[in-house]
Amino acid sequence: MLAPRTTPWPLVALFAAGYLAPYLLPTTVGRLDSGLPLTATQAGAVGSALLLSSASAGFLLASRVERVGARRLARIGLALAVAGYGWAALSGSVPAVVAGALVGGFGSGTATAVAATGIAAQRDPHRTTTLGLLGVSALAGVVYLTVPHLGPGHGQPLAAIALTALAVWPLTSRLPLRTATPQTRHTRTPLPHLRAGLLLAATLPCWSLAQNALWGVSGRIGLSQAHLSEATVGAVFAVALGAGLLGVVGAGTLGPRLGYALPIGGGTVLIAACIALSASATDLTTFATGEIAWNLLYPIVLSYVIGLAATLDPQGRWAVLVGSASSLGTAAGPLAGSVLSAQAGFPVMGVVLAAGLLVIAVPMAAVALGTGRRSLPVVEIQVETQAYDKATAA
Numbered sequence: 001m002l003a004p005r006t007t008p009w010p011l012v013a014l015f016a017a018g019y020l021a022p023y024l025l026p027t028t029v030g031r032l033d034s035g036l037p038l039t040a041t042q043a044g045a046v047g048s049a050l051l052l053s054s055a056s057a058g059f060l061l062a063s064r065v066e067r068v069g070a071r072r073l074a075r076i077g078l079a080l081a082v083a084g085y086g087w088a089a090l091s092g093s094v095p096a097v098v099a100g101a102l103v104g105g106f107g108s109g110t111a112t113a114v115a116a117t118g119i120a121a122q123r124d125p126h127r128t129t130t131l132g133l134l135g136v137s138a139l140a141g142v143v144y145l146t147v148p149h150l151g152p153g154h155g156q157p158l159a160a161i162a163l164t165a166l167a168v169w170p171l172t173s174r175l176p177l178r179t180a181t182p183q184t185r186h187t188r189t190p191l192p193h194l195r196a197g198l199l200l201a202a203t204l205p206c207w208s209l210a211q212n213a214l215w216g217v218s219g220r221i222g223l224s225q226a227h228l229s230e231a232t233v234g235a236v237f238a239v240a241l242g243a244g245l246l247g248v249v250g251a252g253t254l255g256p257r258l259g260y261a262l263p264i265g266g267g268t269v270l271i272a273a274c275i276a277l278s279a280s281a282t283d284l285t286t287f288a289t290g291e292i293a294w295n296l297l298y299p300i301v302l303s304y305v306i307g308l309a310a311t312l313d314p315q316g317r318w319a320v321l322v323g324s325a326s327s328l329g330t331a332a333g334p335l336a337g338s339v340l341s342a343q344a345g346f347p348v349m350g351v352v353l354a355a356g357l358l359v360i361a362v363p364m365a366a367v368a369l370g371t372g373r374r375s376l377p378v379v380e381i382q383v384e385t386q387a388y389d390k391a392t393a394a
Contacts, residue, residue, distance in 0.1 A: 008118065008119075008122060008128060009171065009174075010171040010172065010174045010175050011115050011118040011119055011122075011128060011132070011175075012115075012128060012131045012132045012135055013135065013168045013171050014074055014078075014111050014112075014114060014115040014118075014168060014171070014172070014175075015111075015112065015115035015116075015119065015128075015129070015132030015133075015135070015136070016132050016135035016136040016139060016164070016168075017078065017081070017108070017111050017161075017164050017165050017168040018054075018077070018108045018109070018110075018111035018112030018113075018115055019108075019112060019132070019133070019136045020108070020136055020139060020140060020160070020161050020164050021050060021051070021054065021085075021104070021105065021108045021161050022051060022054075022212065022215075022327075022330050023136055023137070023139075023140040023241075024140055024143060024144075024157045024160065024161065025047055025051075025212060025215055025216050025333075025334060026215055026216060026217075026218045026219040026237065027143070027144060027147055027157045027219060027234070027237075028047060028050075028154075028157045028158065029043045029044055029046070029047040029216055029217075029219070029334050030043075030219040030220065030223075031147075031152075031153065031154040031156070031157060032046055032047070032097070032154050034152065034154070035152060035153045035154030035155070036092070036094055036097060036154055037094065038094065040220065040338055040342070041335070041338045041339065041342060043334075043338075044216055044217075044334035044335045044337065044338030044339075045334070045335050045338075046097070046098055046101060047216060047334035047335075048331045048332055048333070048334045048335040049098065049101065049102060049105070049331070050101040050102065050104065050105040050331075051105060051212075051327055051330045051331035051333075051334075052105070052327075052328070052331035052332075053101075053102045053103075053105030053106045053109065054105040054106065054108045054109035054112070054327050054330075054331070055109060055324045055325075055327030055328045055330070055331055056106065056109065056324075057077070057105075057106045057107075057108075057109025057110045057112075057113060057324075058109050058112060058113045058116075058320050058321070058323055058324025058327060059321070059324045061073065061109075061110060061113040061114075061320065065113060065114055065117040065316070065320070066117070066315070069176065069177050070114050070117070070118060070175040070176050070177075071172050071173070071175040071176060071177050072177070073110055073113070073114050074110075074111060074114045074115075074172045074175055075169065075172050076107075076110060077106075077107045077108070077109070077110025077111035077113075077114065077165075078107065078111055078165045078166070078168060078169050078172065079107065079169075080103055080104065080106055080107025080110065081104050081107030081108055081111065081161065081162060081165035082107075082162050082165045082166050082169075083100075083103060083104075083107075084099075084100045084101065084102070084103030084104025084105070084106070084107055084162075085100060085101070085104035085107075085158045085159070085161045085162035085165070086100070086104075086158075086159065086162040087099075087100035087103070088100030088101050088104060088154075088155075088158045089154075089155035089156070089158035089159040089162060090155065097154065100158075101158075104158070104161065104162070107165065108161070108165075109324070109327065111165070111168075112323060112327075113320050113323075113324070114175070115132065116306070116310070116316055116319040116320045116323050117315075117316035117317075117319065117320055118175070118316070119132070119306075119310060119316070119319065120309075120310040120313065120314060120315065120316030120318075120319040121314060121315070121316060122310075125306075125307050125310035125311065125319075126251075126252075126303060126304070126306075126307030126310070127252055129303050129306045129307050129310070130248050130249075130251050130252035130303045131252065133244075133248045133299045133302065133303055134245060134248045134249065134252070137241045137242075137244040137245045137248060137299060138241075138245055139164065140241050141237075141238045141241035141242055141245070142238075143157060143160045144234045144235075144237040144238045144241065145234060145235070145238045147160075147234065148230050148231045148234045149231075191313060191317060191318065192312060192313055193312045193313070193318070196312060196367045196370060197309075197312050197313070197318045197321070197322070199363055199366075199367050200305075200308070200309060200312075200318075200322055200364065200367045201318075201321055201322050201325040202325070203360045203363050203364050203367075204305070204322055204325045204326040204329060205325050205326065205328045205329035205332070206329060206356060206357075206360045207268065207305075207326070207329060207357065207360055207364065208326040208327070208328070208329030208330045208333065209329035209330070209332050209333045209336055209356075210271075210272075210275065210329075210333075210353040210354075210356055210357050211271070211275075211298060211329075211330075211333065212329065212330045212332075212333025212334060212337070213332075213333040213334070213336045213337030213340065213349070213353055214275050214278060214279060214294070214333075214337060214349075214350070214353060215333065215337075216333050216334030216335075216337045216338065217334075217337040217338060217341050217346070217349075218237070218278065218291060219233055219237075220341070221278065221279065221281060221287065221346050222236065222281075222287050222291075225281065225282060225346055226281050226282055226283055226284060226286070226287040227282075228284060228287065232284065236284075236287065236288045236291055236292070237291065237295075239288070239292060240288075240291045240292045240294070240295035240296075241295055243292045243293075243295050243296040244295040244296060244298065244299045246296065247295075247296045247297065247298075247299050247300040248299045248300065248303060250300065251263070251299070251300045251303045251304065252303075259368065259369070260304050260307070260308045260368035260369075261365045261366075261368040261369035263300060263301060263304040264301055264304050264305060264308070264361075264364050264365055264368045265361050265362070265364060265365025265368065266365075267297050267300055267301035267304070268301060268357055268358075268360070268361040268364060268365075269357070269358060269361050270293075270297050271294060271297050271298060271301065271357060272353075272354035272355075272357035272358050272361075273354065274290050274293045274294035274297065275290075275294060275350050275353050275354050275357070276350040276351055276353075276354040277289065277290035277293070277350075278290025278291050278294055278350065279346045279347055279349055279350025279351075279353070280346070280347040280350055304368075305322070305326075305364075306319065306322075306323065308367070308368055309321075309322035309323070337349065340352060340353075
């Protein structure tokens, strides 16, 4: 008899801790160039390096989580996040901050890889993903409301990420020491849905680059182009992340009832319009409308993309690989946004990013249409079989 469905809170918390760094990207990058002797482009490059380090962890660990053990890897990742981000927050030296950001980014990527692998093995991976996005959106909203009142400097957002990793550490005791026996490690199956997985992994860097090119310079759009104060920009971001919470709740409620093609393809088209609007903002109304609408849609589409990747392989390898591919685009986003905006201005940057999203919406929707509906039952059947085998062995 199968155990009743329970919420895997350690995985949810680990997911939130791993994703917090990308969510705090605007304030992290914005405070780097104000608190340290860095130009806006150099600060964007530091943000990109942090996220590239996170992506590299995912690629390295995609097939090793079961072998090493979820608990051990999660603790290693959280320890690196605490040490790296903590050191970067306390240091006033640019090389030390960069080194700390790289170490912390690798820790975030490690935590995310463990969470993605565990989520893929759940009976309802989309539901667990939405809970993780709900948690990270709420936490990031609190940080955006709080940081402007803590004085100048680059350390506050980095310290927030480090403290979050430290707070999640006790929950790792509920993760399995090792999720694969020696026998199962030798019987790992090849990656299923190879063509669909590769296409999804190939499009996700472009999708994430567009999102984070905007997100990485959103603070500067509000401050320099819309002429808003830091407190006002922070309040807009907090409201926008609150809208994201509503979007995640709605996505979690709907689940896969709509399939994956409509939320991913249609949602990406709407996001393109939001990016163009936000990048052209010259006042509070336009800026807030673009940012709030974008933040409402982004986590919805992201939850379906992660859920789709999880259904492609119950062992979680596609979830980690697709997530890491997405992190490559996330890593390039701040630098791409900084360079595009510096060379052509924010409005042209928005048009370029929106056009790119419209192009890749087609293959993403095609993957979702071809595999999303028929993959989910396979995951549920295999998870139930694994649960039955474990219960029988016990």
